[in-house]
Amino acid sequence: MVHYCVAKLTGKEKGLQKRLYSGGLKRGVALWFIAASALSCFSTAALSQDASKTAPLKVLRMAFSTAETGFDPPRVSDLYSNTINEAIFERLLTYDYLARPARLAPMTAVALPEITDGGKTYTFRLRHGIFFTPDPAFGGKPRELTAADYVYSFKRVLDPKIRSPWAFLLEGRIIGLDALAEAAKKTGKFDYDTEIEGLKASDRYTLQVRLSEPDYNFNYVAAHTPFSAMAREVVEKYGEDTMAHPIGTGPYVLKQWTRGARIVLEKNPDYRGMIWNFAASEEGDAELISEMQGKRLPLIDRVEISIIEEEQSAWLAFDRKELDFSGVGTFREKVFDEKGELKPEWRAQGVKLMRAIDPEVTYTFFNFRDPIVGGFEKEKLALRRAIIMAYNRDEEIDVIRKGQAIPATMPIPVGVVGHDPRYQPLNTYNPALANQLLDAFGFKKGKDGFRTMPNGAPLLLKYATGTTALERQFNELWKKAMDSISVRIAFQPGKFADLIKASMACQLQMWGSAWTADYPDGDNFMQLLYGPNIGQNNHGCYESKAFDAFYEASLKLPDSPERNRLFLEMTRQMEVDGAWVLGVSRERNMLIRPWVIGYKKHPILSATWIYLDIDPAKKP
């Protein structure tokens, strides 16, 4: 069974006007080097050996390739912590498991909210009878989830003590909340008891959110894991240690946690349950539906997650059936035959292959404020575009990505609103032309064979890089590319935090990065090039009046051909200016053991084991 599920996230859901990241998770992890290993999120699972004979425990074993940080939803922003939080805590809204493009669905809310007052008031009605997992903090009494919990949890995101990386999603949006946060900065204590106009529990089960500006996209915030319901008693009881005591209403509870090594979740016995009932949206869904329809979730009893940092350790563990999920990553030859299809030995084992192209783009930015590569003079345009034309992306795909990527033609990747497959990129690979271009603009070769600036000043590129083996491969490729146009390049190593700091201050000359869609709209990508976002996401400090004008025009439009045309204009503008070296969109290839049923990659949700089942009969 081989599916393609190119994540077609096209649709009417226009993105948030500001940046909403479904995963800062995705951002922390965003830099291509980390995420390139397809072994990332769902690596693996296997069956428990110590299952009792009467009722075999359904155990899923997976691996994360990077350590999590903890389980306090508003506090963490990495993919792995968020994945766990997604299973333990509940949001007002979530996404439909099968629907593509991704579609919002109610979670603890009865239905999607009523939006009134011209997009300024959201009224969520909660289901009755949802209870938190028992905890000593509740004094032995059952504790029902109420609207007040969401009021508390939303307020908490702006508590300065929490230093939430998600604060920007609420800042300046909810009436009265910013004043509370300001007061807390002064007094040192956030006043959760003061009622504010913007966040009200108008009765036990009704939450009313009032925004200062009309915004039809607040639902994305309500569906975002950091905005899960937490109980105030629990947070106050555990204080600083809340990270290790996630008490939610979701289908799983944290059973055991060895930081950076092992996370064990178990089915929440008090969970209200949910019926697997999703409609097909793509080819191949029918099989999932026939296997899963009508089952009561969750079905997996225990999820055991190991943190396996080394790629070969994880791969060998999967191959030895110590794990049930694995990416393909480096090990392409082990998995695919010459035609690029699953090898017979895997099919004989019943292993399934799931393919999807991530809604993401990798890129290398130039710093437009840099004295060497920056600026809009013609010669600088020529320099940047020559560099872009010298970079051999096909070799990147073949050698580094092991064939598991497609070239990006626009800043907006395949499967995201605004991507147009008809667009022909301007700066295609052509080192000979690049050389001629540099010659034409007077970048003459010096005595050592390397080019200088037209005024004779030295020309040295400085490419920021981390320290992983994968980054070393990229550096090798870049070195080759620059050698082909006789441009000197040096690699400037640094820790991620230092590089982020420098890039925000427009101090990095060049750096490779990746961006994964937080919401399936081109705006989420184009904002990376928007001038006023310098100091935030616009790490190249690209400030083009023409681009900004197109971008601002696009903000005023709904999803329409007119807006798509503006996206194309922006793409062309950034290509003409040579703002980015466009990279690729990676393909996630997931191998799944035959006893795991119901898997389909979701573009936004990551704790998909909630929707899975295990068939003990297929176990060896």
Place this chain on the structure above:
Amino acid sequence: MTAYIIRRLLQMIPTMLGVVLLLFVLFNWVGGDPAYILAGKNTGEAQIANIRHQLGIDRPAYVQIGIFIKQIVTADFGASWSTNEPVSDILKTRLGPSLTVMVPLMVLGTLLAIALSLIVARFRGSLTDRMVMVACTVGMSISILVYIIVFQYVFAYRLGWFPVQGWGDSLWKNLTTFAALPILIGLCVGLAPDLRLFRSFMLDEIDQDYVRTARAKGLSEARILWIHVLRNASIPIVTYVMAALPGLLVGAFLIERFFSIPGIGREVLLAVERSDFPVIKAITVYVAAATMLANLAADLIYKAVDPRVELK
């Protein structure tokens, strides 16, 4: 004796102060700014300033050093900057797995090295001696990275004798299944240096007069070696082993990473990557203290076993 111990303990204070200073300079001034890691990618000046304030890294250096010293005195290093977990909890959970690998490795390695060194010392200069030494040297010359990659592939994956990676909850299971291959690799890498060192200890003893006397008395060669020589050679051996112990805690990070063992070494790498200063501080201070105490203990044992040794 008591006076000596007290003096030695007092001498540790300036050393610890030096450790504090060096650590502070290396990590607080030149290390990464943790605020940027905690803030994530989408952040602004205000958020960074807020985080720096929360962490206390916006305060003058002398205040921070003062806090650091207070933390050492109270043995309370607060909570990890990245996960908020109390540092003491982190160390508690990490210590077990590290020790599960290192203690058996140390014991096995030392016993094997002693036995082998006695044998080669007995046949000093012979072909056996030469062959064992050469074999050990070859074993020691292969990079630990190669050992890990090849052994994991061959013994765990191909032959299936061990699990490829992992760690469980029961000590027994960890020891017998998960730690077995790491210990084997540790032995391959570490046996040869131990053996070479112990051999020289043994040779030193074999040349002593008492051995000749014993031989003259007609004692069996085995008895001379295993009783007399070993007893005397055990002093430098114990000293050496004691001194090596604290360093091993952090040293096994490669093995811990490849075999997914939740030990201290892996934690160090993670903490440095995240600029998680409280964790770095705590581990360094504890390892430094352990190193100094182990040195003191080694000296005391030396003295206890051999009264001729003068304690200065």
Place this chain on the structure above:
Amino acid sequence: MTEAISSLSSTAISETHGDGKRRGFWSLACQRFRDDGVGMASLIIVAAFFVVVLLSMSGMAASGWNKEVAIHDAPPDLWGLLKPAAPTAMKSLAQRVEEETKNAAQAQSKEALPPLTVTDPLAETLQALNASEETSTAKKEKRASLPFGGDRWGRDVLSKTIKGTQTSVIVGLSAALLATFLGTLLGALAGYYGGRTDDALNWFYSVFSAIPYLLLILAVAAVLQQRGVTTVILILGLTGWAGVFRLIRAEYIKHRGRDYVQAAHAFGVPDRRILFFHILPNVSHVVLVNISILAVGFIKAEVILSFLGFGVKVDEVSWGSMLNDAQSELILGRWWELVAAGGAMALLVTAFSLLTDAMRDALDPKIQRTS
């Protein structure tokens, strides 16, 4: 006068094993060394490695290690001994997906792209260039196999190993020299002067050796920022001197009470001279043995530094960088880079260690073989 002192000091040494003939310490040592078969064999191997290093440094060997002479991951043929299977081109998954999505997109909308208003300031220049010259890149023939195989870019593993030998040997030796220099200098000062100097240096030593080595390395690497051979040498050298310090300090404490030092002192020889011209030759065997022990250790440590991401630069190659490149290749059946780098390293380190042993045995008159 100083000559008198020198002869005095060498007398002091040769006296320790006076066997009638007045032979120098070093000539005796050489004699002992020549009798040692294993020692001689390892000397030859080590010498061979040094020849390789010299050839590589002079550019006579492996100068083109960075050239992509073969196809990606070219298999080894060991000069015809192995018959490598012809590599099969694997269709890129991405190509397939791209084709499918393109076809789908074309089927959906055949309309042309809307005209774009953005103008390209370089358009004219580019057009002129395109028209004036052929912009095709000459494709070179790539070999299908190499004696020791190729790496992921098709570079010759044999050349890489040779160049890597150069880097690793230079790193090992230079770092060892640096560490030994630091350790010897500080140890000599501490041991000779004693008192406050000794206290201060000893304190520094204790601090240094109390911090876990891994943390020290990570910290120094973070301080140094740059990457490259020099950085690796500095990291290893600056963190590795403590052992030498301890040994040399003990030696100097021992020697400062000796007659020849006292005599030199009485003759008014300046301290500097006594330290480095009188005592140092007498502890030089300790120094020499330590250099080679450290060199071996550092050659191995370079692999770990590479693993941690603090290895050599992208346009340099070392055994460590090769082993790290080859890490996951074994699973894919590509053993050659791992074997080449790992084997070369094992051979040199073994030979070097045995050479050190032989040297130590030869230099340490206490140990006499009963063979």
